[in-house]
Amino acid sequence: MQRNYIHIALLMVFVLFLNSCKEEEYALPSPKSGLNNDVIKRSIGPNLAGQNLEFAYAMAIPDAEGKIVSARVEATIAGASGTYMEKRSFYTNSSGVDVGIQVADTAITEGNATVVNFTRDTCAATLRYFYKIPDEAKGKEVTFTFSATASNGKTATYKMGPYTVAKMxxxxxxxxxxxxxxxxxxxxxxxxxxxxxxxxxxxxxxxxxxxxxxxxxxxxxxxxxxxxxxxxxxxxxxxxxxxxxxxxxxxxxxxxxxxxxxxxxxxxxxxxxxxxxxxxxxxxxxxxxxxxxxxxxxxxxxxxxxxxxxxxxxxxxxxxxxxxxxx
Amino acid sequence: MEDKLMKNKNLKYIAMKKFLKISFALILVLFTGTQCSKDFPVDGDGLLITERAECYVSNFELLGSDFQTVRTKNAVIDTTAQTVNVEVFYGTDLKNLYPQFSLVTDAKLDPKIIGKVDFSDLATPKLWTVISGNRKVKKDYTVYITVQPKP
Structure with missing residues (x-):
């Protein structure tokens, strides 16, 4: 009887060893196909009229599929004068410093929409968007639709908000x-x-x-x-x-x-x-x-x-x- | 030969049983021993009623609406006369003050301070009762406020 127990215990230890010894080989992740995008909100605290709501809009497409042609942001309430999108794409270098590289013409803001047209052949970029909160938005909600267009005609969109603008x-x-x-x-x-x-x-x-x-x-x-x-x-x-x-x-x-x-x-x-x-x-x-x-x-x-x-x-x-x- | 083996097995079984019984009894004794510490009763506030008969205020603080002290100097506590004398800054908002008492160990204060206190009626000073740890000694402390005079 005692011998049986010993045998079972040994078997369990053996199984345990087999499990733990399984080695998974690292494989390079394959990029998503198509045009992809993502947004983060960089500004914090209450949204005050006259202050900026700041976003970082990232977009990318596999090199083989095309390049980015334009980026656009549309707000439900038109931003005040000073609303713009960066023409530079930022990345953070090894020292933690954000470095900008110009990839597009100066942004054009008309009504509720801000658009940048890319001038550099690029398949990945992160553009900052600054929405200057207008007085008429006080006490209201504002939502943003970010979209990017690629040379192959594909588009990607991302909604952010709604954000309530403070009355104060x-x-x-x-x-x-x-x-x-x-x-x-x-x-x-x-x-x-x-x-x-x-x-x-x-x-x-x-x-x-x-x-x-x-x-x-x-x-x-x-x-x-x-x-x-x-x-x-x-x-x-x-x-x-x-x-x-x-x-x-x-x-x-x-x-x-x-x-x-x-x-x-x-x-x-x-x-x-x-x-x-x-x-x-x-x-x-x-x-x-x-x-x-x-x-x-x-x-x-x-x-x-x-x-x-x-x-x-x-x-x-x-x-x-x-x-x-x-x- | 087989009888001898059986006998040996039985003896081992009896010895094991005895060992378990002794161990169990020992654990029970230890457990009972730890339960013997004296339990103090608690009062209506859930505070321990101890054997301490000391009953006095050891320190007094007075904070304004910005939770900063309004005292110009340390409060004078007279444990014989059972008084606390505090001078506050000129212009102190006397209606919205937060008093803080430090008491001797195990003592408690009555009435409890649950928020701001209005000290604006300087002619009628506020009174608190300090109750000792054994809840048998009670001493009334009067808090006198004076405002820093403008020259």
Missing amino acids: DMALDLAVTNNANCYISIENMAVYNATDAALNADKIDLVYLYRNITGITFGHALMAPATSAEYLDGLVLPAGVSNDAQIKKVWALRDRHLARLQYGVYVDDMDFQKLSLEGSPNYALNLKAESGIWLETANKNYRAYVYVNAVNANGSARISIKRYLVN
Whole structure:
């Protein structure tokens, strides 16, 4: 009996060895026949009007079957001025650097379509496509159809999307200075001096202030014109500037669009939709670089995120704004 | 000859059986031994009720809406008077603050802090009760806030 067990065990080990010793010989993969294509989306984060949606469109056909003649991209909403397709095909070299080689004429964009016609005899190329998001696409969805045509008359197509375009707007690098260009309009996404602020009095939602007061920490501040005179600290507001707002201080919310730093964090429409500033004050003192504020205007028309890009001890700062129209 | 072989086989079988019985008994004893550690009861919050009677606040932090400290300096904790005194920066939004208590081991706080706390009524300071690990000692701590004065 015991001997039988030993025999069975040996047999199993033998079978196991036979299995593991099977060697598969490497064979070069054979390319797909016909014209093939593929697309990846290179840009990340919310799709903002004025920003680019970037794609890399790859197309290839076996050398024996022909060459690529043209590539075309059609968007469901026409791109803004600045929409184009690269005339260079990119590959990544051994150092990880993208190298471009011209393969086509300059792209022609007409209406919703962008076309490039190849000038170099090529059977494989990767072209970048940059779709500049137009204002009219805000809150809508946009879809793209990529297609390539080969000299043998074959075509290949690839659909991408739909992508929802954010409703929010953005203004970058607004310079504010203490007691001068210190009146900020969220509606206009602009900074005014006292004279211009008086002309846009009903649209001024924020005042920038810098105070270096011994014994307290005041520093750089953003406040609604309607805040108490104590926090305005002697600043005389232009006639008619009296809007209120609700403000909440935030630290280290370094939105990538606004901060343009390495952090992959984005403020999106949904953040504004879910924002609740109930019970928040109408001022924020001691703001530092890379901090910010959430804000809602008194008429509840706008919600905004104001990011502080930089502050200077001489009483100036650089801010960037994302704004969401609620109503 | 055959009888002798049979006898040997039986003896081996009996010895094996005995060995298994002893091993099983030994494992059972070891298993019972590990189960003998004392089990502490738990309270309504699922926290262990231990034998510790110490009951005090060891540290206090106060964060603003941006989750940064609003203290100008360390909080002063008086474990005899059962008070916490904190000075906050000028212009601190007192309605939206997040207090954080550090307590002695096994103690707990009542009421629980589950979000922001409104400290704006400075005339009526907030009060929390620290409950010791054995849940038999309770001490009320009052948190006094003062705002950095503007010169």
